[in-house]
Amino acid sequence: MRKQLILLSLLIGVQVVAQKKQAVIAEKPIFISSIEGMKEYSLKNGMKVLLIPDASQSNMVVNIIYNVGSRHEGYGEKGMAHLLEHMLFKSTKKLGDIKKMLSSKGGNANGTTWLDRTNYYEIFPSSDENLKWSLEMEADRMINATILQEDLDKEFSVVRNEFEIGENNPQSVLLERLVSTAFLWHNYGNSTIGSKEDIERVKAKTLRVFYEKYYQPDNATLLIGGKFDTEKALEYIGKYFAGIKKPARVLEKTYTVEPAQDGERFVELKRSGDVQTIGAIYHTIPYAHKDFAAIDALTEILTSDPSGYLYKALVETQKASSLYAYQPNVRDASYLSFTVNVPKDKSLDEAKKIFLSELDNIKNKTFTQTDVDRAKSKLLKYIDNTKNNTINLTISLTEIIGAGDYRLWFLYRDAVEKLTLEDINQVAKKYFLTNNRTYGVFIPTKEEERVKPVEVSDDNIAALTQSYKGKATVEDTETFESSITNIKNNLIEYKLSSGLKYAVLKKPVKGKKVMADFKFPVGNATDLKNKSEVGYIVAGMLKAGTTTKSKEQIQDALDKMKSDISFFFYGQTLxxxxxxxxxxxxxxxxxxxxxxxxxxxxxxxxxxxxxxxxTNIEANKNDPQSVAFDEIDRRSNKYANDHIFYSASPEEKIASLNKIKREQLVDFYKTILGANNGIGTLIGNLDGSEATNLVAKTFGSWNSKSVYEKVQPVYFETSKSNDKINTPDKENAAVAGKISFTMNVKNADYPAMVMANEMLGSGGFLTSRIPIRLREKEGISYGAGSYLNIPTDNEVASLGFYAFFNPTKVGKVEDALADEIKKVVTTNGFTAEELKTAIVSWKNERKTSLGLDSYLLYLINTKLNYGTPLEDFETLEAKVDQLTADQINNVIKKYVSLDKVIFIYAGDFAKK
Known part of the structure; x- marks a missing residue:
């Protein structure tokens, strides 16, 4: 009896514990507010939740943001936030290998680190299962990351490799030097990627202390955007996150304030490179400050092509080749940077003189209401386009949350809408002072007006955002199933009498957006001889002015309509x-x-x-990645130099550009271009008659005078080579590899080749063989893999390889690449288990693609262009499901041999 009572009491105890545990799990996020379709919740442990449902999507994204970036790093910790971001893709105590799991799930995933925040996101096809798994995984790596020393020993080399890739770009290095000179005390002056020395020396136990301090629920905001069941999402959030205790530690606020700059500062950078660059930095304000929108608008007024004042003074006069500006959305007092690229045959001193003179004169300029209206249109177009792409919006809010609160995004939009000419003039006079610029020298002065740093406290941000209600919105409730069957059911094809074939996919897109993609094949081998660069320039100038509108008026019209039109010409297709x-x-x-x-x-x-x-060509002439890929194109494609597929050298491209006359452009435009052999797809909630009227009016009478004859590529067999090209004074190196063979998508071996490439180097989240070997196991490459090019209407196919690495590791990269390819094509090949995992990942990625409007445009255009049935999408998957590892191994051995692979290595291989 006593035994039974003890057992009963134990059972009751277990039940009580279970009930307590269930109670914790059952906690659902508490609703806080809803603003323009965004629903805010919170958990008792301090974690914030933001749901952005969009029924028109077929994908969803889970994005978790931690309020930790380079701003929070202390002595000896430079780059720790970024290094930790890499480490959290390793493994956890509960679920295990994160990258392997992400690979098997397919979809898209990434992590990023910046000044104020770190984030991780996953984009998957919408399903309860994918949502549940993603939330469980994020909750697990919030508190259960293993952070093993053996993983860190490999990963620091990968991070160092990423650092070195950035060091190859003089423009980005100059910006880094300017920022570090402008910020003497605040951590915004430190590169997010960190100090190479700190990265190499930090120990796992030190990294764990940093992790346990910042990777906690009270320092995190979880976002879910796209198509998902709200109630299920809240249930899963409660289940996986509510049980994580709020830590006892208190996160102290950072308090360093950069003193007012007391004189112009100057930086000189001397490195290997081919393009001269001028840069300038001004101290500005936090994203939450009321002046932020005005400075963004003023930046547009100064730099926009073609109306910008700086643009007109530098680019229009041909003193410089390009100009751009950037103001990051950050928590503390920010900065505004200007960068000007000057061709090497132009005077750097002359461009510098004009640049500084124009900057000095900003505070004295007479801006106009037209300037303000134009800038507002451009900014509001960007805001609307972001809002109406829920996946991008959910990821873009990362920066805004890092800057203080997601509602700041709406407040920024409202501020842009309310901007006045007075606002523009006020910020021009306040911030664009010479002593607030990083460029110059110390000059003793008395009672000089200076720009003091502006602080925005957490209380200030709370006061700004807590009572914000947003605008009234009409919720998008229409749904669209992204399946081949449903796409077919909503697709109508048409053909104009001129010959143009087009299709309309009636599909709801958020914000009532409409997208179109047209391909216009033109000309023939004879008419297009020696005209590759001419065609490229013609496409680039189609928005430069018409008989009815100037370039400025064209851009203004597009901005006011929140629309974009882009052109590109390659080969024989516009x-x-x-x-x-x-x-x-x-x-x-x-x-x-x-x-x-x-x-x-x-x-x-x-x-x-x-x-x-x-200038762009010159800039890439000694860039290892550009050199390697350009050279392998030239080695593998032996066309005559007047052929449309000829791979010209940088010097040849520049020579061709120098010969171009306006008359050639006009002749190409009038005789070559036309729509009569084209295809195109429109996506949106347009009915057939609307689309027909639009297409017929726009393209119906626009016909080419040149006879169209498709130029088919020629097969050139590759032969073994392993060559090195020296690019002095470059911190990073690159290798490109390629083997050519004959195959098209109708070939019986095509499905097996697709999966061979998937397992060799292109599949999953860094889990195929080449990236596992070079990045995960040996830590010698930041990026490595393979890629496949199998055409539809010819048989000129190829398999490519690539890796980016420190030039001192060239021997290890050579050995590792050759060894991984050799293992597949000559020895043991792929395993059945590898294939099983790869198929799941590959199919999930394809399902994610069907939820992307850009992919649907491509898929339908392929159908129109080649007559490829949409069902082939599913047929390929069915064929892949039937494959065995032995079949794939036989196929890759049939087409790939190390005796025929070209490898081109580019880098500074004299480095020790």
Whole structure:
């Protein structure tokens, strides 16, 4: 009896414990508020939750943000936040190998670190299972990351490799030097990627202390965006996160304030490079400050192509080739940077003189209401486009949350809408002072006006955001299942009498957005001889002005309609991409028609574009990645130098650009371009008659005078080589590899080749063989893998390889790449278990792709162009499901041999 009572009491005790445990699990996030479709919740442990449902999506994203970045690093900790970001993709005590799990799930995943925050996100096809797994995984690595010394020993080399890749770019290094000189005390002056010495010396136990301090629920905000069941999401959040205790430690606020700059500062950087660069930094304010939007608008007024004041003074006069500016969205007093690229055949001193003179004169300029309206249109277009892409919005809010609160994004939008000319003039006079600029020397002065740093406290941000209600919104409730069957059911194909084939996918897109992608194949081998660069420049100038509108008016119209039109020409195809909204569809297509039929190609714009392109070519002439990939194209494609597929050297491209005359552009435009052999796809909630009217009016009478004959690529067999090209004074190196063979997508071996590439180097989240070997096991490469090119209407196929690494590791990279390829093609090959995992990951990635409008445009255009049935998408998956490891091993051995692979290595291999 006593025994039974003891047993009963034990059972009761277990039940009580279970009930307590269940009570913790059952805690659901507490609703706080809803603003314009964003629903805010919180947990008792301090974790914040933001849900952004979008029924029109077929994907979802889970994004968790920790309020820790380089701003929070102390002595000896430089780069620790970024290093920890890498380490949290290793393993956890509960779930194990994070990268392996992400690989098996497919989808897209990443982690990023910046000044104020670190984030991790996963994009998956919408399902309860994917949502549940992602939340469980994020909760697990919040508190259970293993952070093993053996993993750290490998990963620091990868992070160092990432650091070295950045060191190859003189423009980014100059910006880093300017920022570090401008910020003497505040941590914004430190590079987020960190000190190489700190990265190499930090121990796992030290990293763990940092992790346990900052990776906690009270320092995190969890976002879920896209299509998901809200109640299930709240249930899963409660289940996996509510049981994590709020830590006893108190996170002290950072309090360092950068003193007011007391004189212009100057930086000189001397390195290997081919393009001269001028930069300037001004201290500004936190993202939460009321002046932030005005400074962004003023930046647009100064730098926009073609209306910007700085742009006109430097680029339009051809003193410089390009100009851009940047103001990061950060928590503390920020900065505004300007960067100007000057071709090596132009005077750096002259450009510098004009640049500084224009900057000095900002506070004295007479800006206009037209300037303000133009800047507001551009900023509001960007804001609307971000808001109406829920996946991107959910990730973009990372910066805003790091800056203090997600509602600041709405307040920023409201501030942009309310901007006045007075606001612009006020910030121009307040912040653009010479002694607030990093460029110069010390000059003794008396009672000089200085720009003092502005602090925005947490209480200030709370006061700004807590009572904010946002605007009234109409919730998008229409859904769309991204399956081949549903795509077919909502797709209608048409053909104009001129020959243009197009399709309309009737699909709800958030914000009533409309997207279109057209491909116009033109000309023939004879008519296009020696015209590769001409075609490229023509496409680049189709927004440079028409008989009815100037370049400035064209850009203003696009910004006011929150629309974009882009052109690109390669080979014998003009690509046209358009995004707009239902209410602006007609005027946007009208504008497109004007650009295609009435362009005038101003001489001055031609010179600017050619100068910019030459400068870009010069900038990449000694970049290891560009050198390796450009050279392998030249070695593997032996076309005559007048052929449209000829791979020209940088010197040849520059020589071709120098020969271009305006008359050639006009002739190409009038005789070569036309829509009569084209295809195109529109996506949006347009009915067939609307789309037909738009397409017929825009393209119906735009026909090419040149006879179209498709130029098919020629097969050139590759032969073994292993060559090195020296690029002096570059911190990072690159290798590109390639083998050519004959195959197209109809070949019986195609499915096996796809999966061979998936397992060798392109699949999963860094879990295929090449990245596992070079990055995970040996830590000698930040990025490595393979890629496959199998055409539809010809048989010129190839398999490529790549890796980025420290030049001192070239021997190890050579051995590792060759060894991994050799293992597959000559010895043991892939295993059945590898194949099983790879198929799951590959199919999940494809399902994610079906939820992306950009992929749907590609898929439908492929159908129109080649007659490829949409069902082939599913047929390929069915064929892959039937594959065995032996079949794949036989196929890759059939087509790939180390005796035929070209390897090109580029880097400073004299480094020790």
């Amino acid at each position: 690509s046209v991409r358009l995004t707009t909204y239902e209410e602006f569809a007609v005027p946007t297509f009208d504008l497109l028609q004007d650009l295609l039929t009435n362009s005038v190609f101003p001489e001055s714009e031609m010179i600017k574009l050619i100068t910019e392109e030459k």
